[in-house]
Amino acid sequence: MESENTFDIFLVAPPGLESVIAAEARERGFSGVTQQAGGITVRGDWPEVWRANLQLRTPVRVLARFASFRAMHLAQLDKRSRKIDWAALLPQGVSVKVEATCRKSKIYHDRAAADRVKTALKDSVSAVIDPEAELVIKLRIEDDLCTFSIDTSGESLHKRGHKERVNKAPMRENLAAAFLRQMGYDGSQAVMDPMCGSGTFVIEAAEMAMGLYPGRTRSFAFQTLKNFDPAAFDAMKAGVQPQKVAAQFYGSDRDTGAIHMSTVNAEKAGVAALTEFRHAAVSDLQRPDCAPGIVIVNPPYGGRIGNKKQLFALYGALGKTLSERFKGWRVGIITTDGGLAKATGLPFLPTTPPVPHGGMRITLHQTDPLS
Known part of the structure; x- marks a missing residue:
């Protein structure tokens, strides 16, 4: 039976390789694997987010979809964004980037939508809005459904962290x-x-x-989140024998x-x-x-x-x-x-x-x- 702590985890795929990533996710034991254009959705909790970043070889990055609600106008988006428990997820004073996209919705202005979320973050956790921040909050509004994701990877997952030198045109x-x-x-x-x-x-x-x-030798954006457990992640990394x-x-x-x-x-x-x-x-x-x-x-x-x-x-x-x-x-x-x-x-x-x-x-x- 699925825990109340589970949510959608989106594995971003290079276009054309969705089926390859879906097969790898199934082999690795992720549940609820669903293939769609641009990526794969699986179901899990935060340790599954860590595991996806650590173990999967083929995705580009891992997004955790941690909140969603419907909003028909910006005032509603503003009010409901403030009800998200940002303090349970983000440390005080965190540097964060916010991205928003709107499709087929009454809220149609990407920048205005992003501004409402930025204000909620500033007021709730004194966030520093930085376009170069590694931690990225993504808001997608489609058919008036607002879905919030956090990029838990940081740098693209093709960067394993243990390649010292590359040639002029490296294969990722x-x-x-x-x-x-x-x-x-x-x-x-x-x-x-x-x-x-x-x-x-x-x-x-x-x-x-x-x-x-x-991902055994690199760091990830999720390691800066409030809910990250370093000891549990170290145990996860140590759980494999070559x-x-x-x-x-x-x-x-x-x-x-x-x-x-x-x-x-x-x-x-x-x-x-x-x-x-x-x-x-x-x-x-x-x-x-x-x-x-x-x-x-x-x-x-x-x-x-x-x-x-x-x-x-x-x-x-x-x-x-x-x-x-x-x-x-x-x-x-x-x-x-x-x-x-x-x-x-x-x-x-x-x-x-x-x-x-x-x-x-x-x-x-x-x-x-x-x-």
Whole structure:
């Protein structure tokens, strides 16, 4: 039976990856998983909010929907906003940012709605309104229903807190985890990235195999709330024992600086013993001495680095090497351009929806095991 302390927890999804996040939430034992455009709703209490931030690899952030009511005009919004028990949630003098959006409602002015909430916060907890504050209160008014959420993550969840260096066009960690899941990765397969950059795919795969929590070394916005229990959260973090797995996570890159970056990042993430990074061009790529697994790569594409016209030969060389040397392996290539993917000559399956990333839309092209 659901506790009276439960509420909706919204897991913000990169558009196109809602089903991946829903599947992860179910695997992690969250209840009431409901998929919708832009994210996933689960039901839980505040410790479940902490757990979502700590354990889930694929969401962008976690919003706690802590209050809701109907309001037909600004005076009503003002009055009912003041009845929220802000003092139970926020410390006195807290710095906070307020965002409001209005859709299909009698209250239609976003800024005016936000101003009413700001006044309620100032009067109840002497809040300091700061557009740069990490703590963000979000008000959504739709069909006259006012829903209040707090961004409990702070920085985007792709920032794991243990990556020291990145290359020019890094793959976000939550997207890397999502693409690995879309390829059927479950922690048991070998993973190779032949253009590893700062090592994101390789490190994420190794962490997933070990069962390490992605948020284990970072801080979160919810840690500033009045209801946060540091001892309970420390116990939650300590509740996982890393799994012993084979060292079968490989990265290579023609850039020696990338290999150094990847090595440093793997050490900081605690997976150095499972990973191997080598300086090698695509044409020199060698199949690891292990059972067939997954090759996943985010090659350069014209809109991201360099001139696209010069990339067709690179993609062709990558496809030729993989076809000749990686029989039995499944291949995933992430790119903005289907023509570049086609240049590999690999037998790709129908694609999943494109995903926004860095102002572009990227698509995962994947194969069955190569024959």
